[in-house]
Amino acid sequence: MKFLIFIAALLVILFLAYIVSNGKKKIKIRPILTMIVLQLIFAFVLLNTEAGLFVIKGVTYVFDKLLAYAAEGINFVFGGMVNEGASTFFLNVLLPIVFISALIGIFQYFKILPIIVRFIGSLLSKVNGLGKLESFNGVASAIFGQSEVFISFKKQLPHIPQHRLYTMCTSAMSTVSASILGAYMTMIEPKYVITALVLNLFGGFIIANLINPYEVSPEEDIIEDTNERKQSFFEMLGEYIMDGFKVAVVVGAMLIGFVALIGMVNSIFEGAVGVSFQTALGYVFAPFAFLVGVPASEMVQAGAIMSTKLLTNEFVAMINLGEISGTLSDRTVGIISVFLVSFANFASIGIISGAVKGLNEEKGNTVAKFGLKLLYGATLVSLLTAAVTGIML
Secondary structure, eight states: OHHHHHHHHHHHHHHHHHTTOSOGGGOOHHHHHHHHHHHHHHHHHHHHSHHHHHHHHHHHHHHHHHHHHHHHHHHHHHTTSSOTTOOOHIIIIITHHHHHHHHHHHHHHTTHHHHHHHHHHHHHHTTSSSOHHHHHHHHHHHHHOTTGGGGGGTTTGGGOOHHHHHHHHHHHHHSOOGGGHHHHHTTSOHHHHHHHHHHHHHHHHHHHHHHSOOOOOTTTOOOOOOOOOOOOHHHHHHHHHHHHHHHHHHHHHHHHHHHHHHHHHHHHHHHHHSSOHHHHHHHHHHHHHHHTTOOGGGHHHHHHHHHHHHHSOHHHHHHHHHHHGGGSOHHHHHHHHHHHSSOOSHHHHHHHHHHHHHHOHHHHHHHHHTHHHHHHHHHHHHHHHHHHHHHHO
């Protein structure tokens, strides 16, 4: 039965992308089918094989160590604020982002990350039917994040046409930044974080190929170095540390606001109609939850989590998932977990358009114009990742 549901999900998701395509006759079927097969292979390896278990354990071990090292700095500054045995979300989940951001800066400074991005990007460009710039951007987005990634191409930004910019923004919204992976791993199982990271990369290219197909000439397909002013090591390190802290504070502020607003809306809604606002939204998203493999008995609860992520952000949704995970099957928890690992939410429209506008006002306005279509595509990427994961659980 789950195989039939997966086929149905695949057809529906691809059709939803197809109906808003701006170039239906330009769609290239072969790279789309190739990447779907690659998604299935990677999902199977990561979730059902010893090799996948080895990789996940290795990555988890690294992040566990990084979080432990981060805790030393956090305890030095904030030690004594929390009672023994207690914990706070900001200290234990968000502040480690500062340390991981510093490590990313170090790897970037010594040209290790650019080599990785170019190598993986070159491989991807051979199978995804897109240009090298789009491929590099997809990999870079998974490392730097949805706003910071555009800095690496800022000198080319004024010359990037709208159709290519849409694909790059879709990749940025569909992935997550490496600095925040450790935070996710404290909230959901690491294997789902890693699986989603890989599947979303291909999913972004699949959906972009359907919604926004085009050809890139060899003359257009050039990656240029930005040749930024050379910083000293400690200048760079201080900048990345501050950037990491800003991310932690911004996420914390958004959580305070969103969680409080959801609590207020739920209370008002429940008093008026007898059910919470999230439960009502759960009924709206329930068909999509069922489509990606969630059992019918749990699809309303799962739909509520999915809608929460779309309307607020993935952190709020992960907190809610943690609160009800004991009442859900492992299969449902796995499917919803991978759905949550992306930046696909309404707030991200403003974040991405604002980031691009900060580098080039004209291109930022262009991104704002196709913002809803961008969110639509990124949400289809999350559904595709969830469906592929569902067939493997």
